[in-house]
Amino acid sequence: MVIHIDNKEYNIKSGKNLLEACLSVGLDLPYFCWHPAMGSVGACRQCAVKVYKDENDTKGRLVMSCMEGVKDGLYLSIEDKTAKEFREQVIEWLMTNHPHDCPVCDEGGACHLQDMTVMTGHDYRRFKYKKRTYTNQYLGPLIHHEMNRCIQCYRCVRYYRDYAGGDDLNVFAAHNHVYFGREKDGVLQSPFSGNLSEVCPTGVFTDKTLKEHYTRKWDLTMSPSVCNHCSVGCNTIAAERYGELRCILNRYNGDVNGYFLCDRGRFGYEFVNSENRIKRVIIRNRAGEASTEEELMQHLQPLVSMSKIIGIGSPRASLESNFALMQLVGKQNFYQGISEDEAHLNRVCIDVLQSGSVHSASLKEIEQADAVLVVGEDIWNTAPMMALAVRQAVVKTAGAEASQHVQIPVWLDSAIKELAQEDKGFLAVLNVSASPLDELATHAWHATPDDLSRAAFAIAAYLQPGKLQADNFSEELTNQAKAIGEALKQAKNPVIITGVSSYNDNVIKAAFDIAASLNTAGRKTGMACVMTECNSMGLALMDAPAFNHAMDSVRPNGHATAVILENDLYRHLTPNLVDNFLNKCDHIIVLDSLHNSTTEKASVLLPAATFAEGDGTLVNNEGRAQRFFQVIPNADTQVKESWQWLWKMQMLRSQKVNGHVLHPDELLQKMETDMPQFKGITSVSPGHDYTIHGERIPREPHRYSGRTAIQANKNVSEPKPFYDGDSPLSFTMEGFKGVPPSWAVPFFWAPGWNSVQSVAKYQDEPNGSLKGGNPGVRLLQDKKKENADLFFKDVPEQFVITKDKWLLLPKFHVLGSGELSGYTKALEVLSPELFAIISPKSAEALNVKEGDMLQLTDAGIAYGSLPVKVLDNMCDGVVFVNAGSRGTVGMNWGTRINLAKVN
């Protein structure tokens, strides 16, 4: 529809409010309380505009633009004198109590309040009375609190409580004394608390880890990056100063993480700066540990020329690195560095997602689903942002349904909440143990993975009568299946979520059956399979055999060299298996970024770049390939991307020295030709020589400071800036100044908009996609294969609980589980200790109580003993062991083991 803003015509999508409309056409209009992901409440009165009856109306009336919908032919004015004065006055009131401590405020330079103050023109405090003050609270190691700076916009509590479902942050007191904080000092409980630092338009809530090495936004070198800490692959901005990674910020991607990140993703970056980093080449068993590159090459020559050379890939290394390894060792010698079981589960996921019978759902699609079923995956802990998306699905569906009957637009947040009351969209969670998501669920049911899959098969049987043997389901199961099945049938775009962490392929197969049964004409069904690491999907797509087969391929004294890529094998596999393999190999070359149990075994250890020092591509669980770009220049270190090292080794092996510089785009091109499953991978980002009108894209904002002093202590003549030949981004502040293409957005900034709110200028419309489409390329296409009607019919037997055999499963933790993120001190203190977790009934059967020690053994493997923790709301017959955190070792997950009390 057409509306007139300050006598100019604009074409606007219907259903928006006036504020969104103004922002989407690129106009500047101040606001505070409205947030694109949370809608409007009209609390701050900052967004006032004049609206006129018609073109002849000269008087008009002041309205809050965030509270008024667009109407065809509407006339409004942003520039109107009264509206401008009104907005300036609002800021003036808000600033009467503001502490003016910008110089020591971490928000400064990226502050929405600063921006809005400048935008409205308020510049002098006329109020001659005293300022209100507040005392601060300790909110844990992640978020810093400075309450004096608050302007009472209510965004924090709306985000924390309504959006993220937390209940320990609230608003207290009354009138002009309102206080945003906790009831008493203490750690914020929500694993999404980090977003407060971006949601709060002032410096009340700021990133405490950044505070440790504070840098202003204008001084950061920033790159588009991708989170490394789970398989969701949220888009991030990685930021560097003085050679250190300083913080991780959200990078909007309308299809993936939107405006938010989880705390593991936001704060888990500090492993990059960790003391435990491998920074130099180490050749062991000879005098002097550190070595130069020439020495290394001499040393490597005989090793890589050996006839037998085995490559162990990694689910957390980039596609480029995995592929370079495959190139070095040959396809027949390349193995996935994960267990046979996990590789099988990943394979099943890919098979079902590629069957063409279901659609692999993006996070955005999950958020928009009108019914969600989670089977056998504790997404709260294994894919946090997916859990947040499910929460939105549940909450928003209720709102959307309620608003259908009355004329209330979806963005009118409080009215919708009032209308929906306690109503929720449909969510069923069938899991081994409870999670905070259960609170939202219509059905929450806990059982062993086998029984979960039976429950899911029962639903599939209900949805497609006759296709499955339905007669051996209990009545309870049948009734539950009916209730869930009926609700799913009512939905127009349901999503079925499952994953590998219950180590049971039947769970995935049954979930697929449900999704496939629902995917009929008129109903678009999505399916999401959560995996364990950031590139699990990418590695699995390479379709290589699992680690166990590598074992078989080396004969004792077979004179083999193993090349292990960024993988602590001891985390994925049982120790004896890894030891066996390593003992059989003559030489062990390990590429990694942090010292761990596997790197200890290396005879040659090469310092690999983390996501911050290198370029690469990761494939998330949706099958979306996404590129991350280097942010820390590594000119004077030995640290290199693994694919660079592997390429050097390949040159050695083939005895070629042609001085050719390899670029990642070349590797991807080769990959695309060699492996058709990666079709499209080259279009994730253009090649390294891409420019816009001859200009590269700067990683540094145009106000970057200190260029002639940063290195002056070493040498007063500044060196040439680091040149990054691998990507179209430069390590300078010169270059293309407009809005870069969406895959290459190193930071969000627009004239007058220094804060993260400037993202609006990079989008088609608030909440929409980035200009030119959201970044990332989906590798899994939904093409329906002809007469390939995949449907699984083998329903497993019911799980039988026995007293001597317990099903061993991993228990992940939202903040603690992450090999790399575990090196952030702040997250380390928030992660759980190692426990053997059992249900109260199991504890009774084993005659143990909390704190007792349990001995875990599995057919000859002694896992040692762990203290018992009793968990209500988990099924019997299962023992959980905390997994994924630092110090945990690989176990035969999904097998049945012996438990015995240690006296």
Next chain:
Amino acid sequence: MFSHIRTIWLTFLHLFRKKVTIEYPEEKVKLHPRWRGRIVLTKDPDGGERCVGCYLCAVACPVDCIALQATEDENGRRYPEFFRINFSRCIFCGYCEDACPTYAIQLIPDFEMAEYNRQNLVFEKPDLLIDSQGKYPGYNFYKVAGMDAGVKQKGEGENEEAPVDIHSLMP
């Protein structure tokens, strides 16, 4: 010919004018207090470092010759961990002083900075920090800013009310 004689005559007349050159370095140059010369970092009346590491001087500097890193003491008081000025780049424009919200960085009337080795023109914090308040005596940023950084408690600053009792509903 005539012009030569005229020049010599004029030069001769100058012998009787007041001298503008001085016997530098024996005699020092008189400079005004606001003359923009060597940059120093000053201290507040309590002897604490004035610089709060806000990076405003660095960003204001047109030749980008200031680099610093902020850090905090146990009270949350910010100060620079290092503070570096590359005087071989500095153009003594004084923008840093204008930008400084705490009067920490000041340009003082001193230009005697010549060095044989350019590297010696890189000044670190110990070279910059002086034990004086410089041109602006009496100012202590932490007394007027809302933060409690060990200098004053919340509500004790000039122009501040006592902290809100959040359990009170009184108007």
